[in-house]
Amino acid sequence: MLILVVNAGSSSLKYQLIDMDNESVLAKGNCDRIGIDGHVSHKTGDGRTFDADCNFPTHTEAFEKLVEVLTTGDAAVIKSMDEISAVGHRIVQGAEVFSETTLVTDKVIDKIDGLSELAPVHNHPHALALRACKKVIPASCPQVVVFDTAFHQTMPEKAYMFGLPYECYERLHVRKYGFHGTSHRFVSAALADAMGRDIKDLKIVSCHLGNGSSITAIEGGKSIDTTMGFTPLDGVIMGTRSGAVDPSAVEFVQKKLGLTADQMSDYLNKKSGFLGISGISSDNRDIAAAAAKGDKRAILAGEMLRYEIKKYIGSFAAVMNGLDAVIFTGGIGENAPDVRADVCANMDYLGIKLDASKNDGLRGKLCKISADDSKVEVWVVPTNEELLIARDTLALISK
DSSP states (O other), X not given: OEEEEXXXXXXXXXXXXXXXXXXXXXXXXXXXXXXXXXXXXXXXXXXOEEEEEOOOSSHHHHHHHHHHHHHSSTTOOOSXXXXXXXXXXXXXXOTTTOOSOEXXXXXXXHHHHHTGGGSTTTHHHHHHHHHHHHHHSOTTSOEEEEETTXXXXXXXXXXXXXXXXXXXXXXXXXXXXXXXXXHHHHHHHHHHHHHTOOGGGOEEEEEEOSSSOEEEEEETTEXXXXXXXXXXXXXXXOSSOOOXXXXXXXXXXXXXXXXXXXXXXXXXHHSSHHHHHHSXXXXXXXXXXXXXXXXXXXXXXXXXXXXXXXXXXXXXXXXXXXXXXXXXXXXXXXXXXXXXXXXXXXXXXGTBOBOHHHHTTOOSSOEEOBOTTOSBEEEEOOOOHHHHHHHHHHHHHHO
């Protein structure tokens, strides 16, 4: 059974075609620069590639090209879209409207679009992509939406509420939603399998670290708290996002710089974080290279990230009254041994002790990196959100 997984952005359409019989990736690619000029990059599981500039005025043309490269030419992997059993879509914001994987209908698409105010960068493009997909994919092929926020719907009220007047929650739906839920759910389940333990018996802190980062407390397989909040801006410092900032500091800066509310949002989301602190780059690899040469601001950006991760691990362990394992995942978590080592240093009080020989040089592989006598196990667990979306899609259509 073949499942097409789609992750749509405002100007991009990433995809993977997965054979669920063995969970292998037959092809993956990206139709990007939608609404600008257009480009498609496509690669098959056996190494064939296709790259071309295209005309993508809307997501519909991008979907048409996706169908074309999957079914025709030297890099085709299927003869017809009739071979695909379902399409699974990643949706960032489901708010309190969607708490589980859902079949796509026109009404569902409208509701997703209606949540755009809570995720303006993501949800409207998701809705555009869903409508475009319906135009191109055969009507007999079911479509499914999987929500990043759904995993965090298990957070207790005391964790997701802000100290604002209660009417802000009742009327405006302002609360902590949390993000990266698909990733946190995948890696926590994979960790339990690797440990040979029932996830219901585990207390885990999952650190998804990349250009966007979030840390989640997972108790018994359920999210009970997370660092990202009403939007993906909250929490630890990120590539271009500030992370948590005193709201009064935001108001102060906005007034002093004479920025509008939209400009201030752009300032916090696109000009802060690693980029704003270092003045060099939003990419951790560039920050690390500059820090190695002694650049003080690059060193500071790296220290801020490590400090904040360590702080959240400790606080989440306190919330759960214990800790069995820490997960590092995402682009930084999987590929930055120095970050993992620094975060886990001086955590003996919590029972965390790293094995340097296992951690050093480890990139993108499932591996336990804690010492044998560490009371808390530390693991690198590569994330695979697309595979989890495909699994969720298969489970729903199988019903």
